[in-house]
Amino acid sequence: MILSGLNKPLFCTQLKIIFLGICVLTNYAYAQVVIEPKRGTALRKDLLDTVRVKVERDVKSNVLFKVETLRTDGHWAFLSAVPVTASLAKIDYTKTKFAQQYEQSMFDNVVTALLKKNDVRWQIIEYSIGATGADFVDWPLKYGVPKEVLMAE
Structure with a gap:
């Protein structure tokens, strides 16, 4: 042997x-390496524009984002941002479907979104506006997104 x-x-x-x-x-x-897409890059524009369509529909106004977090591994992406009007003013939520929550101080002016890249484009998997807590903490278990995409180590 x-x-x-x-x-x-x-x-x-x-x-x-x-x-x-x-x-x-x-x-x-x-x-996958997790990156934070820089201003002016096509990737950043694609991600923000994908979420922008949904936010503009919900607040019935054109918006820009003050990005707090934007991270991607090329397959998954996470956004946390404050939406503002095109003139950089605060959004008047009293004229949106969020009016009641806003008036009861149960609304945080933050958008969070989880996006996934399909063959052609980015798709919103999960999205919230106004959540007062960290609504994204269960996304790694729920969707299999790497936690590094959601939070810096």
Whole structure:
């Protein structure tokens, strides 16, 4: 037998270490790098424009975003931003479907969105405007999005 002269427990331990190393390196090789798209890039524009359509429909006004967080691994993207009017003024939520929550101080002026890239474009998977809590904390379990996309380490 080939293994007859070897120290079998030591050999098995070495094989386990090698296997574990291969698993770690393979996982690392397939891990996506998370980036924060810079102003002026096509990627940033695509992501913001995808969410902008939904926000403008909900607030019935053209909006710009004061971006708090925009992160992507190329497959998933996360946005947290404050929407403002084209003149950089606060949005008047009393004239939107959020009026009641806003008037009861149960509304935070933040948009959060989870986007996923399909073959052609970015698609909104989850979206909220006005949530008063961290509505995105369950998204890694719910959708399989890497937590690094949602939060910087």
